[in-house]
Amino acid sequence: MEKGPENWPENWPKKWDVAVIGSGVGGLMSAALLAKYHGKRVLVLERHAKIGGCTHVFKRRKDYVFDVGVHYVTGLAEGSAVRTAIDSLTEGRLVWRQLPSYDHVYFSDEWYRVPSGWSEALAYFQGLFPSEKSALEKYARLAERTARAFTWWNMAETRSAFVERVIKFGLRWFFREMFEVTEVVLARHFTDERLKRLLTFLTETTGVPAGVGAFGIHCSAVASNAQGAWYPEGGGERISEELARVIVANGGEI
Numbered sequence: 234m235e236k237g238p239e240n241w242p243e244n245w246p247k248k249w250d251v252a253v254i255g256s257g258v259g260g261l262m263s264a265a266l267l268a269k270y271h272g273k274r275v276l277v278l279e280r281h282a283k284i285g286g287c288t289h290v291f292k293r294r295k296d297y298v299f300d301v302g303v304h305y306v307t308g309l310a311e312g313s314a315v316r317t318a319i320d321s322l323t324e325g326r327l328v329w330r331q332l333p334s335y336d337h338v339y340f341s342d343e344w345y346r347v348p349s350g351w352s353e354a355l356a357y358f359q360g361l362f363p364s365e366k367s368a369l370e371k372y373a374r375l376a377e378r379t380a381r382a383f384t385w386w387n388m389a390e391t392r393s394a395f396v397e398r399v400i401k402f403g404l405r406w407f408f409r410e411m412f413e414v415t416e417v418v419l420a421r422h423f424t425d426e427r428l429k430r431l432l433t434f435l436t437e438t439t440g441v442p443a444g445v446g447a448f449g450i451h452c453s454a455v456a457s458n459a460q461g462a463w464y465p466e467g468g469g470e471r472i473s474e475e476l477a478r479v480i481v482a483n484g485g486e487i
Contacts (some may be wrong), residue, residue, distance in 0.1 A: 249276040256487060257286025261476035265322055268483035275485040284487060285473030303469030305332055305462035313460065323475040328466040335462045338434045345431060351459040362428045372422050372432075375410070380456035382408040383449040411449035418448045 253264045256279035267273040283289065287302025309316045309329050319327060331349060338345045345361075348354050355373050359366045382404050389400040404411065410418050415436055419429045433443035436451040443451065465471045477487055 248274075250274045251276070253277045255279060255286070256281075256284035256473070256477075258288060258472060258476075259286075261285070261473055261480070262322075264485060265476045265479040268480050268485045269322060272483075275480055275483075277480060277485065277487040279487065284477060285470060288469040288471075288473040290468050290470040298468065300469045303465065303472070305335065305464055307457045307462060308460060309463040310460035322479060326478075327471055327475045329463045330466055332462040332464055335458060336434060338431060340430060341427065347431075347434065349461040351455065354458075358428065358431065361431075362425050365423055365425055365428055368422050372419075375422075376452045376455045377459075379408060379411050379449055379452040382411055383453045386411070386449065408449075411447065411452070413448050415443040415446050415448045415451040418451075419443070 250273040251264070251267055253260045253275060256277050260277060261284070264275045264277050268275045277284075289301050290298060291301065292298050306329075309319075316329070334349050335347045335354075338347060346357075348357050351373070355369060359369050362369070385400060386404050389397045389404075392400065415433060416429070419432060423429050423432075433451070436443045436446060436454055439446070439450055439454050441447075441450050480487060
């Protein structure tokens with residue numbers, strides 16, 4: 234941006250390397266990475282009264298706090314790629330706590346508490362449905378393999394056209410269940426209707442119902458939750474606060 238609007242404050246720099254429109258998590262993360270690791274002077278523009286997008290928090294009567302967007306975050310186990318990147322970017326100021334459970338699922342007049350971490354969840358399901366124990370073990374192995382295949386399918390699009398065709402041909406041949414409807418695959422492996430419903434609760438978080446969504450999408454949701462669920466200490470707003478601090482500390486403006 235060579236020149237800012239005439240009504241900008243006089244002390245604002247008139248030249249920026251990058252302008253980011255919107256201060257949601259994606260915008261703030263991109264701006265923070267550009268500012269800290271690429272030395273860019275970043276301007277972040279937001280039309281809302283506060284920054285942060287889905288990390289907004291509001292209060293009622295001082296005692297009631299509502300975190301409007303951050304339910305939990307997955308893939309943040311110690312040493313994971315995402316956790317390492319966030320810890321490096323925020324210099325460890327953003328503290329994460331692992332939750333004891335993902336969700337409480339309610340249907341058929343019963344509550345089910347799904348533990349955080351796939352191995353714990355698998356043991357939980359096996360305890361509830363002992364007759365399906367062997368089927369659950371097979372399903373867990375299938376879901377893990379299919380999730381890896383689904384990742385390869387997405388990565389294939391970053392390769393040359395020839396390599397992409399080869400990879401996708403192989404995946405279609407060896408991982409046919411990845412393209413089937415989730416409910417169809419579950420019906421093939423399980424007989425208990427309650428268990429099939431419980432196993433689809435993660436799929437619903439992707440916005441693709443199990444009755445129409447591909448099994449590969451279901452497995453990607455299972456894989457993303459395999460390491461457990463995490464929540465930022467202090468609430469979702471801490472995410473945007475720390476990313477904003479990085480941007481401003483490196484010469485940026487919001």
